[in-house]
Amino acid sequence: MTALTDMLAGPLCAFAFCWRLERRDGVTLGLTSHDRPITMNGLTYRPAPGLVPGALLRGGDGTAELTDVRGALSSAAITQDDLDAGRWDGATLLLHLTDWARPGELWLELARGTLGSVEQQGESYSVALRSHIGAMLDRPVTPVTSPTCRAQLGDRACRVDLRPLRMVVVIEDVADDAVTCAGLGPGAYPFGNLRWLDGANAGLVQTIIDQDDARLFLSEPPPFPVATGSRALLTQGCDKRLATCAARFANAANFRGEPHLPGMDLLTRYPGS
Template sequence: MSGFLDLPLTSFSLCWRIERRDGVALGFTGHDRDLIVDGFRYRASPGVAPSAIDEGEVLEADSLDVAGALTGSGISERDLRSGRWNGAAVRLLAVDWSDPSQWVQLLRGELGPVSIERGRFTVALKGPGAALARPVTEETSPLCRAELGDRRCRVDMAGRRRLATIVGAEGDSVELDQIEPVENGWGGGRLRWLDGANAGLSSAILTSSGSQLILAEPPVFAAVAGARVEVIEGCDKRFETCRQRFGNAPNFRGEPHLPGMDLLTRYPGA
């Protein structure tokens, strides 16, 4: 490193900038007063502390544990438990608190799942090196690897989203005032919550039947009748569905006719 960190006596403080996927951005610093760095305010929050920071040139998945106390400074237990901060982009800066115009970025990455215990949270910060652990090629599959409506699927989603109102809910079961467009038409889709405590969150839909949905898991907060939602049509990713229901066989991203491992178990007369 260079600059103010190379001096025999330094006056630096760590600053965090955390930006959620919905655009909400917060800044925190371990200094005893707020700092303005590059036009962005970092509020004094001494309860946030990182684990040891080690920089190197080895090509391995780097990570960092961040711990802090749950306070009213913008990160609430309610938001952490709902997953609003999962995947948030993070930057960690070392700032000269005597001259905030001097700063250096120590690392960047994104937040992983959050754990909460006794009023404190712990979260892993995954650096860019974590991408090296991901598969570089796709595995063959009889099911489609694209998501309905994405750039590989290319199905036009216009008219495949519908606003609805919650009539009743219990556990992972939700009743709407709308009826699915086709049999299990919402199965494999998503339910976006527009009102209530779950506003801004989304839930995966396993199956649908008429106006009833079965979610992959119960919503984070109890759903109440009258809450508005957006229901996004789904797809079971089978080739037959892609061809018959969507007329999109040329864009199917799977190998439905490729023999699988079950071919090894076949024998004459089976």
């Protein structure tokens, strides 16, 4: 805090907010409240005077919590189409304070977290911010028992190699939430996902809820029109049952569930029921 104390003691303060936004698809955006670009750590922060923080709460242990972020829709930065398509859902946000007159001398992190729900009012928007520390404190101390697996297919707990379970396909037809593509395995993709590689939907990931031969049914229609011949990356899914884990993936040793644990219906059972 020495640099901040020295600058506050000076005759003039030239502070500016710097926002670093990183989407889940890797796209990173730098914005600043200053009227000129500021470059720090290889990222250029472009002027966005309309982007302002809400209440910033800082605890005695050094943790900080930012309630929300407000700004104006811009075709060059955060567009309405991208917000509606969910491209910014779950994006990581870092808020820093710097001195635009002497960039680099002060780079104070004020808050960090992930973007939550977006509320739009005319040409402006408000984004709720979930702090990383708050999310960690909300996690259960011990796993909750369940008859189905708590792990996600391919994650650190599951340990299934996803590489042979992925395939790039060419889209032949799209009708509402149904996508048709050839070369699919029988019933392998329900509960999996589809990642668009081409077109306006590129980078978006959608959940597959059902499959009928060459047709996949998504949880919702694609946000933007899909041209015939577009490519997509398919990842197979798992219904999280022990039988599927053992027979299809040969991974019963890593099953994260309790399929044989008696449930609440045990209290209502009686001889001969």
